[in-house]
Amino acid sequence: MPLTNNQYNSIMQQYEALHIRHRRERENRLQRIYDTIPEYKKLEEQTASASVEFGKRIISGESLDKGLLASKLNDLAAQKEKLLKDAGYASDFLEIGYVCKDCKDTGYIGNEKCHCFKQKIIETLYDKSNLRAMTKECNFENMTDSYYKGEDLTRFKGAKKAAEEFIASFNIDYQNLFFFGTVGTGKSFMSICIADELLKKGNSVIYFSSIGLFELISEYAFDFKNKAWLRTVYDDLYECDLLVVDDLGTEIMGSFVAKELFSLLEERGNRKKSTIITTNYSLEGLQSIYSDRIFSRITGNYKLLRLTGPDIRKEKKLAKKGKKSE
Structure with missing residues (x-):
């Protein structure tokens, strides 16, 4: 499923908007420095003139040691850094805060698309659920264990620990997670929290x-x-670093779905690409719906994490109603 020209241009416009924002932010910070530290601007001018003068002398035929220019520029840079420090500014105050430090918000590293560009393609083509928006609410900062008690709390803490270990070792250790249990106990929330952290990485x-x-x-x-588009879809599903399949069992089950699910799990396993699955079914219920091959793949290749407790979504709705009635 290749991008259309409009979709590609839309992504590139997002990068261009970032460049404009970065440029304005740096200009504003630089003007602030000029206003508070006049000597800094003089050193900036000296830096520019030193490079220009050195270039002119090279062009005129002089044989010069480039190390002299490097030494001069390093000395000026050290003076500027000292001025910033003495005035109470951080040494990186004027550095650009790139969203993606790898490609510096260009979308490309050399001639290759950066991982951030590839994720934008994924979101454009497949993210009907709007994962980025979901992570604003479903993240580890908003995660709480206040809805769990007793054995439910123990299971929640175990699942959270497993999620954190999964994230920490993601790029060095192939793993899969399978969250199962009763409705509304935080399975989808947990999977989105994991996705959020891996997107950040x-x-x-x-x-x-x-x-x-x-x-x-x-x-x-x-x-x-x-x-041809189907082959591209499969390539993306097989090759993405993490695939999250939420609410397994809600699809209309049939031989086609069973075949495609098995192929998907098998191929991602062969390629050592991690998958997270969530379902409201118990293991017994899952086995009764899917083939033994699928059940065997999940129970044999996935870390099984059970979540139980109250329906958190209902609890939150009741809490909101209670606040409104006060």
Whole structure:
């Protein structure tokens, strides 16, 4: 499913908007320095003139040691850094705060698309659930154990610890997670928290509800005009660093879904690409719905994490109603 020209241009416009913002922010910070430390501007002018003068002398035929210019520029840079420090500014005050430090918000590293560009493509093509928006609410900062008690609390703490270990070792140790348990106990929330942290680390993440995933696959599988696009869809599903399949069991089950699910789990396993699955079904319920091959893949290759307790979504709604009635 390649990007259209409009989609590509839209992504590039996002990077251009970042460049404009960065430039304005740095100009504003630099003007602030000029206003409070006049000597800093003089050193900036000396830096520019030193480079220009050195270039002119090279062009005129003089044989000069480039180390002399480097030494001069280093000395001026040290003087500027001291001025900033003496005035109470951080040494990196004038540095640009890139969203992606790897490509410096260009979208490319050399001639290759940066991981941040690839994630933007994923979000453009597949993120019908709007994962980025979901992570604003579902993140570890907003996570709380206040809804859990007793054995439920123990399970929650165990699942959180497993999630944190999964994130910490993600790029060095292949793992899969399977969250199961009763409705509304935080399984989807936990999976989105993990996705959020891995996105911050520059990993590519595709998030799908189970229904949305198989609707997408079937949309292209039965449209013979789009076989090339289907291959691209599979490539993305197989190759993304993390695939999250939420609410497994809500899709309409049949031989097609069973076959595609098994192929997906098998291929991602062969490629050592991590997957997170959530479901409201118990292990017994899951086994009764899916084939033994699928059940075996999940129970054998995934860390099984059970969450139980009250329906947190209902608890939150009741709390909101209570506040409104006060």
